[in-house]
Amino acid sequence: xxxxxxxxxxxxxxxxxxxxxxxxxxxxxxxxxxxxxxxxxxxxxxxxxxxxxxxxxxxxxxxxxxxxxxxxxxxxxxxxxxxxxxxxxxxxxxxxxxxxxxxxxxxxxxxxxxxxxxxxxxxxxxxxxxxxxxxxxxxxxxxxxxxxxxxxxxxxxxxxxxxxxxxxxxxxxxxxxxxxxxxxx
Amino acid sequence: xxxxxxxxxxxxxxxxxxxxxxxxxxxxxxxxxxxxxxxxxxxxxxxxxxxxxxxxxxxxxxxxxxxxxxxxxxxxxxxxxxxxxxxxxxxxxxxxxxxxxxxxxxxxxxxxxxxxxxxxxxxxxxxxxxxxxxxxxxxxxxxxxxxxxxxxxxxxxxxxxxxxxxxxxxxxxxxxxxxxxxxxxxxxxxxxxxxxxxxxxxxxxxxxxxxxxxxx
Numbered sequence: 524x525x526x527x528x529x530x531x532x533x534x535x536x537x538x539x540x541x542x543x544x545x546x547x548x549x550x551x552x553x554x555x556x557x558x559x560x561x562x563x564x565x566x567x568x569x570x571x572x573x574x575x576x577x578x579x580x581x582x583x584x585x586x587x588x589x590x591x592x593x594x595x596x597x598x599x600x601x602x603x604x605x606x607x608x609x610x611x612x613x614x615x616x617x618x619x620x621x622x623x624x625x626x627x628x629x630x631x632x633x634x635x636x637x638x639x640x641x642x643x644x645x646x647x648x649x650x651x652x653x654x655x656x657x658x659x660x661x662x663x664x665x666x667x668x669x670x671x672x673x674x675x676x677x678x679x680x681x682x683x684x685x686x687x688x689x690x691x692x693x694x695x696x697x698x699x700x701x702x703x704x705x706x707x708x
Numbered sequence: 709x710x711x712x713x714x715x716x717x718x719x720x721x722x723x724x725x726x727x728x729x730x731x732x733x734x735x736x737x738x739x740x741x742x743x744x745x746x747x748x749x750x751x752x753x754x755x756x757x758x759x760x761x762x763x764x765x766x767x768x769x770x771x772x773x774x775x776x777x778x779x780x781x782x783x784x785x786x787x788x789x790x791x792x793x794x795x796x797x798x799x800x801x802x803x804x805x806x807x808x809x810x811x812x813x814x815x816x817x818x819x820x821x822x823x824x825x826x827x828x829x830x831x832x833x834x835x836x837x838x839x840x841x842x843x844x845x846x847x848x849x850x851x852x853x854x855x856x857x858x859x860x861x862x863x864x865x866x867x868x869x870x871x872x873x874x875x876x877x878x879x880x881x882x883x884x885x886x887x888x889x890x891x892x893x894x895x896x897x898x899x900x901x902x903x904x905x906x907x908x909x910x911x912x913x914x915x916x917x918x919x920x921x922x923x924x
Contacts (some may be wrong), residue, residue: 541768548769549776576769580762589723645755653756665764668757693711698720699756700709700749 526597528594533586536670540583548579553598561604572611577673578604587670660695667692709746717743717750808902815914819907820846823871838868847877849882870896874904877911886915 524548526534532543542633547553557578558571566574581604585591591600659680666676673685673692682688719725720733737743744918820840841855856872856879864872893915896908 543840544765544768545772572773576766579769580765584719584758645752645759648752648761649756651822653760659870661760664757665761668754668761670857696714696753697709697711699753700714700746703749703752703756 529597530591533583533671536587537666537672537675540587540669544583545580547582547597547601548576553601556598557602557605561605561609564606564609570609570612574605574608577608581608595615598685639689648703648706651706652699656695656698659691660698664690664695664699667696709749713743713746714750717747721754724865729759741863748832753819756836797895810914810917812881812884812886815911816846818877818914819881838864838872839914842875845879845882852879853883870899870902873902874908881911881915890915 529543529547531701532539534540554575557575558566558568561571561574578601582591582601584598602670653664663676663680666679671679676682676688676692677685678689680688682691716733719810720730725733743922817826817872838859841852841859844852844855853876856876859872860876873892873896877889877896880886880889882894890912893908893912896904897912899905902908
């Protein structure tokens with residue numbers, strides 16, 4: 524897939540998104556280039572794999588949310604996210620790097636469209652709500668958020684009709700809302 | 709939460725409303741506190757689902773990574789094989805070299821020279837049995853051993869005795885009887901004035917070389 528097709532597939536969601544993400548993630552050249560780029564900022568091998576995965580997740584979310592502006596290449600965008608994540612990691616965990624590297628990194632980090640860390644309260648709420656729901660509900664809501672069509676949801680979840688898929692989605696969303704209200708109070 | 713509200717909020721959040729619908733809905737929100745609260749809750753709900761999706765993707769990435777590592781055809785690393793082959797070739801060549809220099813046959817060939825044993829005044833062409841024994845050392849060493857032992861038993865002159873001892877050592881070497889060969893060499897070395905003493909010392913050194921343990 525070409526870069527434009529990859530972006531379009533992620534936006535489409537569903538199976539094309541998964542294929543596109545797989546292709547990006549398993550592109551060894553892309554991984555190597557990103558790694559070589561981060562080595563300049565003292566990023567060790569053992570941190571890189573985690574960082575790269577996190578960058579793919581951020582990229583996926585931003586493309587789906589329309590926060591990715593198609594001005595540069597996808598590779599440049601991933602570099603940018605990785606650099607930002609690494610900078611955050613250095614700051615947060617006070618990792619040992621020279622002041623010069625940290626300053627260079629700070630100057631070159633211009634990423635401001637990403638939420639890399641989730642709010643602690645939100646994570647607690649996740650445990651109390653969505654994680655308490657049955658697997659079918661969680662799966663349907665996830666598929667819906669990933670832009671799967673009702674036909675696709677019906678097929679994946681082995682449902683009788685698209686109408687049934689739609690009904691389950693609303694019921695689950697309602698249930699989730701109720702759980703949120705309940706846990707907030 | 710009313711299903712109609714859910715549908716409207718969902719359309720609003722996903723940008724599916726037309727500009728007019730959007731303005732109308734935003735106006736509705738301003739005047740409806742319940743709808744405001746429901747919008748917030750829906751935003752939180754989608755946020756939670758997004759976190760769940762991110763966690764799910766993280767799992768998938770790890771799985772893809774593992775699958776890729778397992779299914780990737782392993783590139784054949786030639787270097788260790790090439791190194792092993794080189795070592796093997798070197799060992800073979802060394803073995804052949806050592807064999808050509810230090811085997812019993814090689815040592816025999818190195819030391820065996822036919823010494824003229826004709827007695828002055830006699831016809832050189834007419835060889836006596838002693839000379840035949842010396843000659844046989846190479847072609848028929850077992851026969852030579854019998855003949856030369858016979859010579860030693862017959863109280864020969866010193867010259868014949870010394871030559872017979874040397875050729876007996878060589879004949880035994882030729883038939884790979886190094887123990888017997890060494891006994892003759894030891895005997896020669898013990899005689900300080902023996903004309904073959906130096907040769908015997910050298911031959912004994914060559915026979916006892918360490919790599920000959922493997923050769924013989």
